[in-house]
Amino acid sequence: MKLVNAIVQPHRLDDVKKALEAAGVHGMTVSEANGYGRQHGHTEVYRGAEYTIELVPKVRVEIVVDDRDAAAVVDAVVGAAHSGRIGDGKVWTVPVDDVVRVRTGERGPDAL
Amino acid sequence: MKLVNAIVQPHRLDDVKKALEAAGVHGMTVSEANGYGRQHGHTEVYRGAEYTIELVPKVRVEIVVDDRDAAAVVDAVVGAAHSGRIGDGKVWTVPVDDVVRVRTGERGPDAL
Amino acid sequence: MKLVNAIVQPHRLDDVKKALEAAGVHGMTVSEANGYGRQHGHTEVYRGAEYTIELVPKVRVEIVVDDRDAAAVVDAVVGAAHSGRIGDGKVWTVPVDDVVRVRTGERGPDAL
Ligand SMILES: Nc1ncnc2c1ncn2[C@@H]1O[C@H](COP(=O)(O)OP(=O)(O)OP(=O)(O)O)[C@@H](O)[C@H]1O
Ligand SMILES: Nc1ncnc2c1ncn2[C@@H]1O[C@H](COP(=O)(O)OP(=O)(O)OP(=O)(O)O)[C@@H](O)[C@H]1O
Ligand SMILES: Nc1ncnc2c1ncn2[C@@H]1O[C@H](COP(=O)(O)OP(=O)(O)OP(=O)(O)O)[C@@H](O)[C@H]1O
Ligand SMILES: [Mg+2]
Ligand SMILES: [Mg+2]
Ligand SMILES: [Mg+2]
Numbered sequence: 001m002k003l004v005n006a007i008v009q010p011h012r013l014d015d016v017k018k019a020l021e022a023a024g025v026h027g028m029t030v031s032e033a034n035g036y037g038r039q040h041g042h043t044e045v046y047r048g049a050e051y052t053i054e055l056v057p058k059v060r061v062e063i064v065v066d067d068r069d070a071a072a073v074v075d076a077v078v079g080a081a082h083s084g085r086i087g088d089g090k091v092w093t094v095p096v097d098d099v100v101r102v103r104t105g106e107r108g109p110d111a112l
Numbered sequence: 113m114k115l116v117n118a119i120v121q122p123h124r125l126d127d128v129k130k131a132l133e134a135a136g137v138h139g140m141t142v143s144e145a146n147g148y149g150r151q152h153g154h155t156e157v158y159r160g161a162e163y164t165i166e167l168v169p170k171v172r173v174e175i176v177v178d179d180r181d182a183a184a185v186v187d188a189v190v191g192a193a194h195s196g197r198i199g200d201g202k203v204w205t206v207p208v209d210d211v212v213r214v215r216t217g218e219r220g221p222d223a224l
Numbered sequence: 225m226k227l228v229n230a231i232v233q234p235h236r237l238d239d240v241k242k243a244l245e246a247a248g249v250h251g252m253t254v255s256e257a258n259g260y261g262r263q264h265g266h267t268e269v270y271r272g273a274e275y276t277i278e279l280v281p282k283v284r285v286e287i288v289v290d291d292r293d294a295a296a297v298v299d300a301v302v303g304a305a306h307s308g309r310i311g312d313g314k315v316w317t318v319p320v321d322d323v324v325r326v327r328t329g330e331r332g333p334d335a336l
Contacts, residue, residue, distance in 0.1 A: 002321065003206065007253055017165055021152075027202070029119055029147040030167055035253040037325075040245075053241055055254055064204050074324060081326045088326035090251070090335070092288050094206055094227065094318055097114065100186060101149075102193045102200035111202070115318065129277055133264075139314070141231055141259040142279055176316050206318055209226065212298060213261075214305045214312035223314070 001096040001109065002070040006061045007033055008081040008089040013059050019080035020063060023072055026112055029062040037087065044087040056087060064099055066109045113208040113221065114182040118173045119145055120193040120201040125171050131192035132175060135184055138224055141174045149199065156199040168199060176211055178221045225320040225333065226294040230285045231257055232305040232313040237283050243304035244287060247296055250336055253286045261311065268311040280311060288323055290333045 008016055013030065020028060034055035036044075041054030065073050074091055081089050101111040120128060125142065132140060146167035147153075153166030177185050186203055193201050213223040232240055237254065244252060258279035259265075265278030289297050298315055305313045325335040 001204075003204065008326070021165065027147065027149040029145050029170070029172070031143065031145045031172070031255065033253050033255045035251065037251040053245065058253070060253070060255070064202070074322070078324050078326050078329070084327060086327065090288070091324045091326065092225075092227065093321040093323075095321060097205040097207060098186070099202060099204045100190050101202060102120070102190050103196060103198065105190070113316075115316065133277065139259065139261040141257050141282070141284070143255065143257045143284070176314070209317040209319060210298070211317075212302050212315045214232070214302050214315065215308060215310065217302070 001099060002065055002067060003094045003096050004063045004065060004070060004073050004077065004091065005094065006077045006081065006089060006091040007035060007058045008061060008077070009083070009087065010057060010059045012081045013061070015080040016061055016077055019076040020073065023076040024069070025063055025065065025073060031060045033058045033060045037090065039086055058089065064096055064112060066112065113211060114177055114179060115206045115208050116175045116177060116182060116185050116189065116203065117206065118189045118193065118201060118203040119147060119170045120173065120189070121195070121199065122169060122171045124193045124195070125173070127192040128173055128189055131188040132185065135188040137175055137177065137185060143172045145170045145172045149202065151198055170201065176208055176224060178224065225323060226289055226291060227318045227320050228287045228289060228294060228297050228301065228315065229318065230301045230305065230313060230315040231259060231282045232285060232301070233307070233311065234281060234283045236305045237285070239304040240285055240301055243300040244297065247300040248293070249287055249289070249297060255284045257282045257284045261314065263310055282313070288320055288336060290336065
């Protein structure tokens with residue numbers, strides 16, 4: 001399994017949720033984050049100040065998926081988060097060794 | 113080493129902390145999250161509305177552990193978080209390459 | 225690639241950001257967390273109460289880096305977060321399978 005971790009623009013969250021649902025995803029975790037990328041936050045917030053790094057509010061979306069669904073889930077998030085503007089976000093993928101569904105005790109892909 | 117990542121019901125946090133302490137865990141990180149699983153949050157929040165996905169408040173607990181402790185730590189969290197009701201949570205495990213204890217510079221399992 | 229995950233003292237965040245910038249890092253994600261380590265939060269908060277675990281406010285900093293930069297990035301964070309006092313923090317590293325820059329669709333180290 002894989003953990004797909006997306007840092008996206010907050011106003012894109014609804015579109016990302018819809019795209020994930022359409023891709024057949026059964027669960028996700030959302031949390032708040034702040035960050036910057038190659039522009040150090042400048043172009044996203046204001047112009048002019050050159051020497052301070054601005055942390056810009058973002059939303060983190062995490063989805064644990066079966067290996068065979070990982071590429072489609074990444075594509076769904078990227079497609080829904082994309083506006084073509086600076087600060088659109090980053091999506092990274094991490095290996096997952098095991099998952100447990102607490103209520104039932106199921107493990108592995110069955111727990112998703 | 114492994115990172116055990118648990119998304120649980122907020123009112124179970126105290127029980128999870130106690131179970132982890134009883135399992136000999138030396139540290140943990142707690143943060144806020146929201147999410148949904150197979151019921152899309154509906155049954156946890158209200159009934160009736162069919163087409164909106166509800167994000168339900170959860171707590172994230174993360175524990176970095178030695179490989180040989182990972183299974184026991186997962187079991188401790190699952191046991192403490194379990195109520196048998198929908199929304200009890202998910203626990204997943206990710207490989208960890210290295211850990212550093214900042215104050216001492218220790219690395220690997222000694223840093224835990 | 226690697227995900228470097230640091231849990232540090234909140235008042236060290238500016239120093240950590242500067243050290244990462246000096247190390248050539250192009251982006252990072254910052255979020256709030258709470259936690260405890262080997263002192264169960266006691267020494268950091270107050271003395272005396274023996275049987276409650278205190279969660280102490282911390283800051284999480286995450287940096288996705290190319291494999292060859294991972295060691296230098298860990299060292300930069302550890303150096304900037306270190307005060308020699310209890311509660312200085314933990315830094316752990318996780319393998320990353322893939323990264324996408326949402327705006328451009330770039331993948332892998334080019335997406336960083
Ligand atoms: N190397 C990184 N490690 C961890 N998080 C990152 C990294 N780079 C970016 N991020 C996170 O992703 C968010 C979005 O980054 P952003 O889209 O600005 O990346 P970028 O490479 O600068 O692309 P663009 O040129 O389109 O702005 C940041 O606010 C930050 O939270
Ligand atoms: N596939 C997933 N990826 C990431 N996070 C998830 C995933 N599934 C669930 N979660 C997180 O776990 C939390 C709890 O999920 P939940 O217990 O409702 O799972 P479930 O499979 O629906 O089990 P149950 O049938 O017992 O409700 C969610 O609120 C969400 O934060
Ligand atoms: N095993 C662990 N798993 C997950 N997070 C941890 C773990 N240990 C510590 N942390 C996180 O790191 C933060 C800082 O820990 P801390 O620096 O107190 O570690 P320590 O080993 O007790 O070192 P020190 O003796 O210098 O205090 C904690 O508040 C917690 O958020
Ligand atoms: Mg950018
Ligand atoms: Mg559910
Ligand atoms: Mg400590």
